[in-house]
Every structure is written in structure tokens, then in C-alpha cells.
Amino acid sequence: MAVYDRNFGIYQGERTPTWSRFLIIPRFAYQEVFQSRLFVAFLGFCFLLPFAGLLIIYLHHNLAALSFINVPLDRVQEVLPINATFFRRGLEFQGFLCFVLSLMVGPALISPDLRNNGLPLYLSRPFSRTEYVLGKAAVLALLMSAITWVPGLLLFFFQSYLDGASWMGKNLEIGTAIFFGSWIWIAVLSLLSLAVSAWVKWKPVARISLLILFYVPWGFAQVLNATQDTWWGFLVALWPTMTTVWTRLFGLPLEAANYNGNPMPLGAAWFALIACCLISLALLSRRIRAYEVVR
Amino acid sequence: MTADSSQPVIELQGLEVKFGGRPILKGLNASLTGRCIGLLGPNGAGKTTLLHTLLGFHPPSAGTARIFGKDIQTGAKEIRGLMGYMPENDAFIAGMSGIRFVRLMGELSGLPSEQALERSHEALFYVGLGEARYRKVDTYSLGMKQMAKLAQALVHGPRLIFLDEPTNGLDPAARERMLKLVRDIRDEGKVNIILSSHLLRDVEDCCEEVLVLKDGRVATYCNLQAEREANRKFLQLEVRGGDEAAFTAAVEALGCEMAVDGKQRFKLVLPEGVEIRELYRVAAERQVQIRRLDSKRDSLQDIFLKAMETEVAGHGRV
Numbered sequence: 001m002a003v004y005d006r007n008f009g010i011y012q013g014e015r016t017p018t019w020s021r022f023l024i025i026p027r028f029a030y031q032e033v034f035q036s037r038l039f040v041a042f043l044g045f046c047f048l049l050p051f052a053g054l055l056i057i058y059l060h061h062n063l064a065a066l067s068f069i070n071v072p073l074d075r076v077q078e079v080l081p082i083n084a085t086f087f088r089r090g091l092e093f094q095g096f097l098c099f100v101l102s103l104m105v106g107p108a109l110i111s112p113d114l115r116n117n118g119l120p121l122y123l124s125r126p127f128s129r130t131e132y133v134l135g136k137a138a139v140l141a142l143l144m145s146a147i148t149w150v151p152g153l154l155l156f157f158f159q160s161y162l163d164g165a166s167w168m169g170k171n172l173e174i175g176t177a178i179f180f181g182s183w184i185w186i187a188v189l190s191l192l193s194l195a196v197s198a199w200v201k202w203k204p205v206a207r208i209s210l211l212i213l214f215y216v217p218w219g220f221a222q223v224l225n226a227t228q229d230t231w232w233g234f235l236v237a238l239w240p241t242m243t244t245v246w247t248r249l250f251g252l253p254l255e256a257a258n259y260n261g262n263p264m265p266l267g268a269a270w271f272a273l274i275a276c277c278l279i280s281l282a283l284l285s286r287r288i289r290a291y292e293v294v295r
Numbered sequence: 296m297t298a299d300s301s302q303p304v305i306e307l308q309g310l311e312v313k314f315g316g317r318p319i320l321k322g323l324n325a326s327l328t329g330r331c332i333g334l335l336g337p338n339g340a341g342k343t344t345l346l347h348t349l350l351g352f353h354p355p356s357a358g359t360a361r362i363f364g365k366d367i368q369t370g371a372k373e374i375r376g377l378m379g380y381m382p383e384n385d386a387f388i389a390g391m392s393g394i395r396f397v398r399l400m401g402e403l404s405g406l407p408s409e410q411a412l413e414r415s416h417e418a419l420f421y422v423g424l425g426e427a428r429y430r431k432v433d434t435y436s437l438g439m440k441q442m443a444k445l446a447q448a449l450v451h452g453p454r455l456i457f458l459d460e461p462t463n464g465l466d467p468a469a470r471e472r473m474l475k476l477v478r479d480i481r482d483e484g485k486v487n488i489i490l491s492s493h494l495l496r497d498v499e500d501c502c503e504e505v506l507v508l509k510d511g512r513v514a515t516y517c518n519l520q521a522e523r524e525a526n527r528k529f530l531q532l533e534v535r536g537g538d539e540a541a542f543t544a545a546v547e548a549l550g551c552e553m554a555v556d557g558k559q560r561f562k563l564v565l566p567e568g569v570e571i572r573e574l575y576r577v578a579a580e581r582q583v584q585i586r587r588l589d590s591k592r593d594s595l596q597d598i599f600l601k602a603m604e605t606e607v608a609g610h611g612r613v
Binding site for chain 2: 009010011012013014016018020023024028032112113115116117118120121122123125126127128183257289290291
């Protein structure tokens with residue numbers, strides 16, 4: 001119908017499949033997210049480390065380059081080690097960038113919808129609360145995937161390609177750790193950011209709240225653990241908890257998590273992460289409603 | 296109920312909704328088939344709660360409701376696919392232009408991307424926002440936001456549209472434009488409309504059927520279309536002096552339907568073949584002075600006020 005006809009008709013054409021509709025939200029959100037030059041610059045920065053990793057792996061296998069920079073071939077594994085620690089450190093750095101990314105994007109995801117009564121518009125369509133949360137989480141999850149497990153696995157496959165299938169077979173644990181370790185962190189950060197965005201309407205305050213949730217319990221944990229000679233403090237600190245899980249996923253000893261004092265048991269770390277996700281989900285469930293019922 | 300024997304648009308069967316144990320909707324029963332159905336009632340009567348319940352925002356605590364024969368609880372998603380909803384309050388997605396906002400809403404309703412874009416342009420032109428469609432919704436005036444809300448409710452071509460107080464906060468010109476759009480949509484004959492309002496004129500202008508709610512119950516049902524078609528006119532009389540009782544008896548003897556409408560005031564319908572001069576003759580014979588005689592139609596206002604005055608029944612219409 002031409003616009004000048006100005007009449008109204010029922011739509012009886014094809015409809016998109018219901019399962020894929022949550023992906024509409026990230027598609028529309030990215031158009032706004034990428035309008036920020038600061039964000040685009042930051043995203044570019046996020047690919048520096050994977051690129052450096054790519055160069056290191058290339059150097060590791062390039063005899064001419066090694067001799068050019070005077071690295072003896074028998075000591076190459078010491079100078080440029082490509083092992084579980086190499087990949088874990090890379091994931092840790094990218095994981096921290098994920099947190100910065102969630103600070104930039106997360107607070108603007110739900111709060112504007114709540115502020116402008118946008119939720120009834122979403123939820124009056126064949127679109128559920130779960131799909132809404134899934135769509136909003138996908139905005140963060142896709143961006144975080146692009147800087148964690150996607151480049152991580154590319155590096156892993158590049159190393160496997162250069163070192164041969166036997167290296168891949170022996171180090172399959174690294175590949176799975178990159179994939180699952182990234183997704184665990186993505187899930188925790190996405191849910192936490194969404195929960196904060198749902199409860200704190202003002203973006204700057206939501207960013208400060210996220211920073212507080214990240215750093216204050218961590219500081220508290222350090223003090224508690226140092227004074228009481230325990231690991232219990234880490235239960236409330238996200239970052240040490242996550243690095244503990246990553247360390248074990250990469251098959252490294254818990255002492256390699258690089259924290260002074262007692263290492264946190266793996267079970268406790270899982271418990272803390274799952275609890276964080278469940279609390280975030282409960283907060284979202286309480287808030288994501290078409291209308292608040294005043295009892 | 297209209298004479299139309301087609302499937303009811305909305306059926307309510309003992310519908311109850313409670314918030315925190317407090318009953319808000321109390322056993323609503325109704326079957327509505329009109330093209331444009333009005334939900335009328337004072338503030339707090341339960342109009343918006345009823346709309347929200349039909350949209351699946353609040354679960355019924357008892358009873359059920361059906362839209363086009365589909366249960367609102369078991370077929371919620373399917374039903375929402377057939378509906379468009381224009382909320383009462385300001386509602387938009389911040390930071391988006393009008394066209395992107397309406398397109399997003401179209402895509403969420405299941406339209407493929409290109410179709411959604413095309414229909415968004417059409418919907419925005421239809422509601423009169425064609426020139427402003429690339430402006431951010433946040434910068435729209437209140438009237439424009441109302442129109443944008445209407446556009447997002449229309450974009451996916453629903454079979455049923457819920458309009459919750461569509462003329463809220465509009466100036467007279469914008470209000471008239473909104474009502475004209477509602478009438479246009481109604482007259483196209485492709486869509487059913489549920490119009491919730493506390494403004495009698497809005498409902499009277501647009502609706503064929505009216506369900507009046509009071510205190511969470513159906514206070515009354517009125518088929519405006521049937522009333523208009525019957526075109527029944529009433530006479531309002533104000534009399535003084537003489538033998539009033541004898542006068543009313545004589546008027547009734549003429550075959551008039553008569554009701555006392557206050558002290559020395561009567562409301563009556565003349566039967567076929569009885570002229571007004573008969574009333575004057577009867578009055579003169581009984582020395583009653585007719586001080587005032589108005590001919591009027593029973594307006595929605597009368598029906599509404601009557602419903603508000605009387606104690607509500609468990610269900611109004613059926």
C-alpha cells in the first residue's frame with residue numbers, strides 16, 4: 001500500500017519464527033551502541049591483545065623470526081610459552097575488558113524502558129518476559145563473545161594448526177576452558193548488569209553501582225581473608241571467584257589463581273557464581289513486568 | 296448484544312482479579328460482539344485492569360475470559376499476536392526515531408524486517424506523523440506521542456485494538472483528530488476496537504456497545520447502536536398544581552410508558568398515534584399546569600448516571 005493511501009489493513013502475510021524474535025532487540029540496540037565513538041574505540045582496543053597473541057603464536061613457530069630476535073630454539077618454550085597459562089592470562093585480561101564493556105553498555109539496556117513505560121509495549125505483543133531478558137542479555141553476550149571466546153578459540157585453532165593435531169589433542173582442555181569459561185563470565189556479567197539496570201534508573205548511578213559491586217566486596221574480601229586467615233571473603237567477590245573457576249577449567253592448580261593467602265575451593269567458587277546469577281534473575285523477575293501492581 | 300450472531304469478540308465468565316488478596320475485578324460476565332466496544336466507568340472502576348487482564352498482564356484469580364474464542368490464559372501468546380495495544384500513559388522506547396520505534400514494535404509482533412519498515416511508514420502517515428517520522432520520539436509533543444502509540448498499535452495489522460484513554464491530555468483539535476482516526480478504523484470494518492475511557496463523549500462518538508464498570512463490577516451494558524436504530528425519544532415534563540395522581544393515571548391510560556424523574560417531573564414515551572396535544576388536554580382537564588416539556592433522546596450520560604446511582608448487580612449484560 002502506498003503511504004498516500006492512508007488507510008489501514010490487517011496484515012496477513014508471513015510472520016517471523018517466534019524463537020528468533022529476541023534477536024531483534026540486539027539488532028536495534030547495536031545501531032545506538034555503535035553511534036558512540038568512545039565505544040567503537042574501546043572495542044578496537046579489545047582486539048589488541050588477541051592480535052598480540054596471534055603474533056606471539058606466529059613468532060613461536062617462525063624459526064627465521066626467532067633467530068632474528070636472538071631467541072635460541074631450545075629455549076623458545078621458556079621465552080614464548082604457548083600453554084594453558086598463556087591462554088588463561090589472555091582470557092583474564094579479556095574478561096576484565098568484558099566488565100568495562102558491561103559498564104559502558106549494560107546500564108542503558110533496561111532502565112530507559114522502565115523510565116518511559118516501554119515494557120507494556122514489548123509485553124503486549126507475542127513476546128514474553130523471558131524473551132525480553134534474553135534479548136537484552138544478548139546485546140551484551142554477543143559483544144562479549146566477540147572479545148573473549150571467539151578470538152580465544154581462533155588463537156587456539158591457529159596454534160593447533162601450526163603445532164599439529166597432536167598439540168590440539170593434548171590440549172583440548174584449553175579449548176573447552178576458553179569456550180565455557182568465557183560463557184560463564186558472560187552470563188554472570190550480563191545478568192548482573194541487567195539487574196542493576198532494572199533497579200537503578202539513572203545511568204551514571206547504575207555504572208557506579210556496578211563498580212561498587214565489583215570492587216567493594218573484593219576489597220572487603222581481601223581485608224577479611226588477611227585478618228582472619230581464611231578464604232571465605234572471596235564468596236562475595238566476583239573477580240577472584242571467576243579466576244578460581246578459570247584456573248581449574250584450564251587444569252591449573254588453584255594456587256595459580258594468584259591471590260595471596262588461602263586459595264578458594266572450587267565448589268565455593270561455583271556456589272558464589274551460581275548464587276550471583278540466581279539473585280540477578282530474581283531481581284529481574286521482580287522488575288520486568290508490564291505493570292507494577294501496587295498492593 | 297448486537298443482532299450480529301457472529302463469534303463474540305470478548306467473553307467474560309465470572310472473571311475475577313485480585314491484587315494482594317484485594318478483589319479488583321469481581322465476577323465479570325459479558326459477551327461483546329460490537330465493532331467498537333466502549334469500556335466506561337469512573338476512575339478506579341477497573342477498566343484498565345480489565346484490559347491488562349485480557350492482555351495477560353494479570354492472571355485471573357477466578358473465572359475466565361475469551362478473545363475471539365481463545366482463552367486468555369492458555370492462548371495468551373496467540374491472542375497477543377492478534378492484538379494491538381495503546382497504553383494509557385506515556386510509553387515509548389527512548390532514543391529512537393518515530394520510524395524505528397514503530398518498526399521495532401512491528402518486528403516484535405512478527406513482521407519480517409522489510410514489511411515492518413514499509414508498514415511503519417504507512418502507519419505513521421496514517422496517524423498524521425508522516426513528516427515527523429525521523430524525529431526522536433522523546434522530542435514529540437504529548438499529542439504526537441499519543442499518535443505514535445496508536446501507530447505502534449496498528450503497525451502489525453491486528454484484528455483487535457485496545458485503546459486505553461486515547462484522548463488523555465490532548466487539546467480539542469488533537470482529540471478530535473484521534474476520535475476521527477478511531478472512527479475511520481472502525482468504519483474500515485476490518486478491526487474490532489475496545490476503547491476504554493471515562494469520557495462519555497469519546498465513547499458515544501465511536502462505540503456501538505458500551506460496558507459500564509463500577510467498583511470492579513459490570514454496572515450496566517448498553518447497545519448504543521440498537522438505541523440509535525430504535526431512535527426512541529422521551530418527553531420530559533415538569534408540572535405544577537392540580538391533581539397530579541389523576542394526571543399520571545390519565546397519561547398512563549393513554550398508553551404512555553411513564554416514570555417519575557424527580558419531584559413533579561416525569562419522563563414518558565408516547566405510543567404510536569398519540570399526539571402531544573393529548574397531554575395538554577389531559578392536563579387541562581385535571582387543572583395541572585405543564586410548565587416545561589422537552590423532547591430528548593436517552594443519552595449515554597443518562598444511562599451512565601443511572602448505572603452509577605443504582606447498586607451494581609453481579610453482572611450487567613448478557
